[in-house]
Amino acid sequence: MKARVDAIIQRDQAEYLNKLTTQNYPLLAEMEAYASEHRVPIADREVALFLEITARAIAAKKVLEIGMAIGYSVICLARGMGQGGTVVTIEPSDEMIDAATKFLKRANLSENVQIQRGKALDVMPHLTDTFDLLYIDAVKEEYAQYLDRGLPLLRSGGVVIVDNLLWGGRVAQAATANDETSTRALRDFNRYFMNHPQLRAEILSVGDGLGYAVKTA
Numbered sequence: 741m742k743a744r745v746d747a748i749i750q751r752d753q754a755e756y757l758n759k760l761t762t763q764n765y766p767l768l769a770e771m772e773a774y775a776s777e778h779r780v781p782i783a784d785r786e787v788a789l790f791l792e793i794t795a796r797a798i799a800a801k802k803v804l805e806i807g808m809a810i811g812y813s814v815i816c817l818a819r820g821m822g823q824g825g826t827v828v829t830i831e832p833s834d835e836m837i838d839a840a841t842k843f844l845k846r847a848n849l850s851e852n853v854q855i856q857r858g859k860a861l862d863v864m865p866h867l868t869d870t871f872d873l874l875y876i877d878a879v880k881e882e883y884a885q886y887l888d889r890g891l892p893l894l895r896s897g898g899v900v901i902v903d904n905l906l907w908g909g910r911v912a913q914a915a916t917a918n919d920e921t922s923t924r925a926l927r928d929f930n931r932y933f934m935n936h937p938q939l940r941a942e943i944l945s946v947g948d949g950l951g952y953a954v955k956t957a
């Protein structure tokens with residue numbers, strides 16, 4: 741769930757849209773409950789749906805995710821890609837990997853997902869595949885480096901999606917000396933992302949602020 745449902749759009753609109761976005765896959769509903777109970781940050785349901793729709797729309801065959809947690813967004817991406825798709829996802833936490841491995845097995849998606857255990861900045865230099873979609877959702881202070889390392893691995897015309905770019909509304913507020921490093925990093929990242937010479941980018945008021953871009957060069 742969003743930290744504040746009225747951080748981006750008005751509460752009545754957010755509540756209306758929430759009601760329309762029902763969860764009809766029981767395993768994903770169970771994962772949402774698990775994440776809430778164990779305080780694991782997973783994508784908002786509307787972000788998860790956006791990922792699934794985008795993967796399907798661009799007929800993605802290979803997706804790179806930075807930050808897997810329990811595999812909630814991985815399952816949504818893999819469902820959008822259908823048979824023959826592969827998600828490569830990077831995650832350093834053994835606890836998260838154990839939970840995700842069990843959920844992926846129950847979703848019959850173990851064959852479609854390659855989990856890379858480790859920190860993204862250590863793992864990414866060793867990746868050699870070409871990807872159709874890059875989804876960034878890990879350490880906010882490292883977003884620009886994930887983009888720098890991920891773009892050479894993305895095909896021309898490939899899509900970049902980045903979560904939490906409005907960060908509960910904090911990024912849009914006037915800067916103060918007390919701002920968290922994550923808030924400052926995201927302000928810098930948003931400028932970098934929106935003006936990147938290899939991207940046509942925008943930030944959507946979906947979830948907690950969703951970066952959406954196509955690689956143009």
Ligand SMILES: C[S@@+](CC[C@H](N)C(=O)[O-])C[C@H]1O[C@@H](n2cnc3c(N)ncnc32)[C@H](O)[C@@H]1O
Pocket residue numbers: 781782783784806807808809810811812813814830831832833836858859860861877878879
């Ligand atoms: C917001 S959660 C990911 C949620 C997931 N994408 C989803 O929507 O279901 C962020 C994850 O990034 C992981 N993480 C932390 N540091 C990381 C790093 N350096 N590289 C990759 N992942 C990292 C955390 O362990 C956590 O599971």
